[in-house]
Amino acid sequence: MANSVVKTIAIFGAGGGGTSAAAHLTTLGFEIRLYSQDQNALVPLQQIGGIEYEAPFGKGFAKIPIITDDAFKAMDGADIVMIVSPAHLHEKWITAAAPYLTKKQILFVSPGHTLLLIPQILRAHGLKKPVFCETATLPYLCRRTGPTTCKISRVSDFMVFGGFPGCETTRQFEIVKTIYPSVQCFSNVLETVFPYGNAIHHPPAFLCNAGRVEATGGDFRHYYDGITPSVGRLIDAIDRERLLVARALGAATMPFVELFYRMGYTTKAACDTGIAYEAFHQSEPDKWIPAPSKLEHRYFLEDVPYGHIIYSELGRIAGVPTPTINHIIYLASVALGHDLSADALTLEKMGVSGISKERFLHLLEYGFDD
Amino acid sequence: MGIKKIAILGAGHGGFAAAADLTARGFEVRLHARRQQTLSALKKQGGVFAQGVQDGLFPINLLTTNLEEAIAGAELIMLVLPSVAHKFYAEGLAPLLNPDIPVFVNPGHTGGALHFVNELRRSGYVLPVKTCETVTLTYICRKTSLKAVDIFSYTRKLKFAAFPGKFAKEMYNLIKPIYPEISLVGSVLETALTNINAVFHTPAMLMNAGWIEDTKGDFKFYNEGITPAIGRVIGELDKERMQIAGALKVPTASFLENFYQAGLTTKAAFEAGDIPKACVASKPNKEIKSPSSLDHRYVHEDVGYGLVPFAEFGRLAGVGTPTIDALVHIFSEMMEISFSKGGLTLAGMGLENLDPRGVLQFVQEGS
Numbered sequence: 001m002a003n004s005v006v007k008t009i010a011i012f013g014a015g016g017g018g019t020s021a022a023a024h025l026t027t028l029g030f031e032i033r034l035y036s037q038d039q040n041a042l043v044p045l046q047q048i049g050g051i052e053y054e055a056p057f058g059k060g061f062a063k064i065p066i067i068t069d070d071a072f073k074a075m076d077g078a079d080i081v082m083i084v085s086p087a088h089l090h091e092k093w094i095t096a097a098a099p100y101l102t103k104k105q106i107l108f109v110s111p112g113h114t115l116l117l118i119p120q121i122l123r124a125h126g127l128k129k130p131v132f133c134e135t136a137t138l139p140y141l142c143r144r145t146g147p148t149t150c151k152i153s154r155v156s157d158f159m160v161f162g163g164f165p166g167c168e169t170t171r172q173f174e175i176v177k178t179i180y181p182s183v184q185c186f187s188n189v190l191e192t193v194f195p196y197g198n199a200i201h202h203p204p205a206f207l208c209n210a211g212r213v214e215a216t217g218g219d220f221r222h223y224y225d226g227i228t229p230s231v232g233r234l235i236d237a238i239d240r241e242r243l244l245v246a247r248a249l250g251a252a253t254m255p256f257v258e259l260f261y262r263m264g265y266t267t268k269a270a271c272d273t274g275i276a277y278e279a280f281h282q283s284e285p286d287k288w289i290p291a292p293s294k295l296e297h298r299y300f301l302e303d304v305p306y307g308h309i310i311y312s313e314l315g316r317i318a319g320v321p322t323p324t325i326n327h328i329i330y331l332a333s334v335a336l337g338h339d340l341s342a343d344a345l346t347l348e349k350m351g352v353s354g355i356s357k358e359r360f361l362h363l364l365e366y367g368f369d370d
Numbered sequence: 371m372g373i374k375k376i377a378i379l380g381a382g383h384g385g386f387a388a389a390a391d392l393t394a395r396g397f398e399v400r401l402h403a404r405r406q407q408t409l410s411a412l413k414k415q416g417g418v419f420a421q422g423v424q425d426g427l428f429p430i431n432l433l434t435t436n437l438e439e440a441i442a443g444a445e446l447i448m449l450v451l452p453s454v455a456h457k458f459y460a461e462g463l464a465p466l467l468n469p470d471i472p473v474f475v476n477p478g479h480t481g482g483a484l485h486f487v488n489e490l491r492r493s494g495y496v497l498p499v500k501t502c503e504t505v506t507l508t509y510i511c512r513k514t515s516l517k518a519v520d521i522f523s524y525t526r527k528l529k530f531a532a533f534p535g536k537f538a539k540e541m542y543n544l545i546k547p548i549y550p551e552i553s554l555v556g557s558v559l560e561t562a563l564t565n566i567n568a569v570f571h572t573p574a575m576l577m578n579a580g581w582i583e584d585t586k587g588d589f590k591f592y593n594e595g596i597t598p599a600i601g602r603v604i605g606e607l608d609k610e611r612m613q614i615a616g617a618l619k620v621p622t623a624s625f626l627e628n629f630y631q632a633g634l635t636t637k638a639a640f641e642a643g644d645i646p647k648a649c650v651a652s653k654p655n656k657e658i659k660s661p662s663s664l665d666h667r668y669v670h671e672d673v674g675y676g677l678v679p680f681a682e683f684g685r686l687a688g689v690g691t692p693t694i695d696a697l698v699h700i701f702s703e704m705m706e707i708s709f710s711k712g713g714l715t716l717a718g719m720g721l722e723n724l725d726p727r728g729v730l731q732f733v734q735e736g737s
Contacts, residue, residue: 208704211578214597220584228583230664230704237703295599324703327696334606334693335577335599 004178006106007031010078012071012093014041017084019150020142021110023053025179026062033066035074037096042067044147054145055152075100080179083109084138086298087306087345090114091121098125106175107132110139110159113196115189115310116350119164119368123351128370133163133172136195137263139180141285154285157182158262162192165367186252188364193314194246194253197260199307201227201276202299203328204234210295210335218291223280226291232277234324239276241322242311248318249361295336304332305344313347317357372547374398377444379437379459380451381408384476386519387511388450390420392548393428400432402440404458409433411516422511422521437462441471446544448474450507452667453482453675453714460489469498474545478503479671480562480679481719483533484733488720498736502532502541505561506632508549510654522654526551526633531558534736556621557733563615563683566632568676569625570596570649571668572697573603579664579704587660595660596649604645607693611680617687618726664705673701678713686716686726 009025011018014036022032034051036042045051050063068074075081075097083093090109098121101107109118112134122130141154159182163169166188173185186192206213209226220226227235239256246253254262257279261271270282280286292299308329315322333340347353352360374397378388381403389401401418403409412418417429434440441447441463449459456475467473467490475482483501490499510522530552532541542554555561574591575582577600581589589595596604608625615622623631626648630640634655639648649655661668677694684691702709716722721729 205580207577209577209580210599211574211595211597212581214599215581215589215594220581225584226580228580230583231580233706234700234704323699327699330692331576331603331696331700334603337599337602 004030006079006175006179008033008078009080009082009179010035010074012036012074012081012083012097013085013089014038014045015085016142016144016150017110017138017140019045019051019144020053020055020140020152021082021084022064023051023062023150024055024057024140024152024155026050026064027057027060028179030179032062032064033068033074033078034064035068035071035096037069037092039069042069048148052149053152054149056155071096072100075105078105080106080108080175083107086302087111087114088302088343090117094118094121095125098122098127101127106172108172108176109134111135111137111196112189113193113199113310114306114345115193116164116352116363117345120349120351123368123370129367131164131168131172131367133161133169133176134189134192135180135183136160136192137197139182154264155182157264159183160186160192160195162186162189164189164364166365167367190249190251190364191253193310194242194251195259196307196310197256197263198299199303199311200239200242200256201235201280202303203308203332204238205231206292206295206297206299207328207332207335208234209291213291213293213295218293220291221287222289222291223283223286224288227277227280229277232275232280235276237324238328241315241320241325245311245315245318245320245322248320249314249357300332300336300340304329304340309341309344309346317347317355317360319357373445373544375444375446376400377402377441377447379440379447379449380455382450382452383511383513383519384450384507384509386418386513387420387509387521388448388476389430390418390428390519391424391509391521393417393430394420394424394426397548398431400434400440400444401430402434402437404435406435408516409435415517419518420521421518423509423523424521438466441466444471446474447471448476449482449486450476453479453485453671454667456482456486457489460486461493464490464493464495467495467497467499469500472500472502472541472544475501475503476508477506478558478561479505480565480568480676481558481714482675483531483558484562484719484721485675485714487533487736488718491720500532500534500537500541502530502537502545503558503561504528504530504549504552505564506567508551512658523633524549524551527631528552529555529561529564531555531561533558533733535734536736557730559618559620559683559729559733560615560622562679563611563618563620563622564628565676565680566625566628567668568672568680569608569611570604570645571672572677572701573600573607575661575664575666575668575672576697576700576704577603578660582660582662582664587662589660590656591658591660592649592652592655593657596646598646601645601649603693607697610684610689610691610694613689614680614684614687614691617689618683618729664701669701669705673698673709674713678709678715679719681710682714682716686721686724686729
């Protein structure tokens, strides 16, 4: 705070991530406004005027001066507008923010990894030459534990950061790092889409445990029990395709296992094997996480349409085949009985269907000409 | 005039069951295994101990690891083997076989007889050969130890075909007295495309892979492991199989109908059209445990010698097979085995470079 030009932050989203960010950033001395459209989430917080938190940095009550469903009230005068939500809600939050967003404000999406979706929505609302920035992952390992409480198990010490357009990354990075010193500056929002870890491992692991999820209602540990050696090999195969796509597009990224280690989820020894099975088997933070009780769950519903499908689409732009990823998309859809590509984040949805590799990379670096 | 002497090649579940059952019914049986250790307990005990359809200890006429000895004087050779072993036996039999000994591939799964004959040819056998196959094993059985087998029942209404098809009547008349449950179908393409193991084992193995490896298969494979989502994948795979059959003008029935006809589930479950329900309601399969790892014939055989030839027939017929292709590819990544290269292809069945019409002619004439 002491070194930050940022004073006021509007946080969009009052789930686990949003409330954790509100609590954490309040303790750092920032003035927080918390915005949500979900009255069930807002009203209990409004009644006590803040959020109770339990975190590695302490336990307490964070007083939040503005808790509102009025986007203008939340954003007016804020230095940063921070969107903290699952990817499929980006459209909703950006639509709410677009009318009030000013050129001086930093639009920071955490986690982002929706590529050109956000600029596309902003342009649709008449904002020319949109600028924003994002991280690949949420800053916290956290959850909402009750109507007025949240628990932060971990504050991330490694987040891949990128801006749009790429030429605006550094300027935004200098500001965001004053609130999150763990952000690592990458080139653009292509480099934040590749480290979307859940997209790499959730769909294959869930597919390979679908029978057990349905037969037992998820009575096992998703990562520790569910990611066995052959499931790990499937994750490794997906990761190889992802890395080839990234390389063909000139995007800097690292193997999943290394990323997982850098984010503090596994041991150095596991990282050195380069094998996903070892990475998960030696992951302390993930060890006790139970499996979902049914297949209609974000491991498929979010991580396929906003993860696997993006990699497949980028593979198409790059001219790199992604057979394993495509087969998983297909089988997950058959298993669920509905087509996961129907509502997915496609190039078409981002307004750039049929774009060439050259034009796509140019767009990422320099933005829209309008 | 019927057959007396039968050489049974293979001493697994089916080989044990056939050796005990056929001995009990008065045939002179020679049982061959590749390894001495497979037979040593039987030798010590003086035969195969069976329970179920046959009860008791049945002394087998000959137990041998020598192929020549096994088939000498035999009037029928019965291959009771996983598909992956057909090549080995074809190579061994090529110098020993003559046109007077018919070969019964029990079971043929998908393309078993075609594959066996093609491997015979590759190994230099040039004379005519008469073969026949059933789609699955003629017994529902489980080997319970190195010397005993439970024979739960004969498999009912078992599809049977000959290769070359022109010998169908002759082969049928030969085998019918031994296995009255067989019913003759048009060609080995029909038996090939009726392989229901490939249809339901493979999605269940993939979508229970974590459970299998984590617990070493500590659950009931059919009774617990075929859930609604797995049922949907099985259903989609089955549609592709039926489309291939349709395009090749091969009569076929749905997985559920075959499953019901084979006596594996209830009429109610069949009529409900519900695959998971039919598997849960399957009495013969009820207690069967899951394989303890993916390194099992439900993958090696049912992918390599089931899904791969299905996909090949799909290509021949011009029918897309996205579900089959997905399973083949994903298993290949998980097992680090290229099933599409190592499995049974059109070339492996001797059907390379033929159009659908050429294939139909080949399976009928044998050339």
